Amino acid sequence: MLLPDYLSEEIMLNPEKREFPQFSVRKLMSTVFEPTAGCRVCILVDFDEPQKWIKDFAFLEVSEFSVQRKAYENFYQTFKDGVMEELGMHGGEMFSYYCTHGSNLDLRDECFNTAGEQLSLDRDIYPHYDIILCISTWSATAPLTAKCKQYGFRGATMHGMNDIILNSGLAVDYDEVSADAEKVRLAMTQADSIEIDFTLEDGRVLTAWLGLDGQEAQKSHGLCKGKAPDVANLPAGEVYFVPCDARGEFPMKYEDGTLGVLTVVDRNIVKSTLIEGNQSTIDEHNARLADDPMTGTLGELGFGTQVLPVSGQDIQDEKVLGTCHLATGRDDHLGGDIVPEMFKKHENSTHDDILFAPHKTPNFDISEVRMKRGDQEEVIIQHFRPSEYIMNALCS
Known part of the structure; x- marks a missing residue:
């Protein structure tokens, strides 16, 4: 099957050249x-x-x-x-x-x-x-x-x-966006777990494991057809899961540029450790985790399914094919079990995305994302590029 123009090698490498x-x-x-x-x-x-x-x-x-x-x-x-x-x-x-x-x-x-x-x-x-x-x-x-x-x-x-x-993200044909998201969803649905390797500039490799218990993958595809109550988050184009469990480590780039390593135990971020930048930023995060532990609970794992230019806004940039993101906090709108009432303070009951993308996190690489589904093991992302497995799914 022929690739759509927007999935060509040239456009994938230079999404700003895509014509919308x-x-x-x-x-x-x-x-x-x-x-x-x-x-x-x-x-x-x-x-x-x-x-x-x-x-x-x-x-x-x-x-x-x-x-x-x-x-x-x-x-x-x-x-x-x-x-x-x-x-x-x-x-x-x-x-x-x-x-x-x-x-x-x-x-x-x-x-x-x-x-x-x-x-x-x-x-x-x-x-x-x-x-x-x-x-x-x-x-x-x-x-x-x-x-x-x-x-x-x-x-x-x-x-x-x-x-x-x-x-770009609002000019696309959302019937096509939905079709592509469904192809990626079918390639990943009922996954038992996802493992993400992050390679830091100093050569260290951090690994985060997320348990999914074979759940059905969901998609943010932008369509609210029919009469059923629903809210689309636009731009759309992602496949996501609500983690059942998580452990390991992953890097975090804070708003002030500080880099930290987040340690995850039983689905919860339990501490942040400084890589470089301001220790006070790390201390503030650790104080928040200690005061209201729900703020560190992982509520989402998402994968982009569109080819879009960087917009500077995570709402679009997390939808880019080859990126992935985690989110902390409430996930009731995703079918999860974390609701606002579980937080110590109302202002803490946010849903905060942590996007891993070349423009956003140039200090580290997603060297590999692996999916396990029964006896099947597949690479999903390598170096912020969709794997052959995902590309074949999109071409199906």
Whole structure:
């Protein structure tokens, strides 16, 4: 079977050379949310002062709100310019809520309309819209997944939106993305375990083992077709598991550039040890683990399935084929057992991705990722490149 152009060797090595169609809200909505006819749609954005900035679209005068501006220009305004009518939808209102300052933290119920009037998400938004688009600073996938099951809406979360994401990760054909994700899912589903080797600059090799107990692999594929309540996290394109167990070590690059080694026992990160950088950063992490151990529980293991350029935002960059990521914290939105109530503090009940990718973690290499499934053993990734096994699955 012939490879699609985007899986060619040249494009895989230089994904920025991949040609994408022009971004189209109409195509995105009609593909992701088929059917759209008769659906009422709205847009949610976040601010520290939501009433102040949403009233009369005051945020458009402030350059720092680039994500919210993109929500206005590419979705709100485009809906009003005729796309909503073409798709048979109605509504199109924009509302603001309080910024959470944490990935996947539950949202405060207060929200505001563009007249500056206070409303309730539970009372005035969730029950009255069929499709809710959340274009925000911080991811809201977990809380909206819980709310969609309660109130019956469909939706999409698109946090951190920028021009690269709009022109690549949101411009793709999501039927194709879903098909590719399913091929990789079938190649990995019911895995008993995954083992990841990380090679550091000094030559040391750290190995993390994750027990999966033969569970069905899941996919983030971007489609919310039909009428069933669901929330897509866009850009999509990954296969993921909820670890049942984990042990070993893996490297961590902190936001300030500090490098540490994380030690994992019984699925929990129990300590961080300095490689280079600031010891105070390591000490702060260890203090947080000691104070609220749930913050170190591994809640996800994910593998990218798309060929996309680096966007600078993990929401897209973790979907790149050849990368993988772990996540700590809540995983109830993934079908896991870690819920916000298990954390000592509400602000700790986040879902935080740890992405391993060449641009993100140039100080170490994923030398190999191996899957064990019964008597079958397969290499999945070598040196941030998909293995022959995965490429053959994509070509099937």
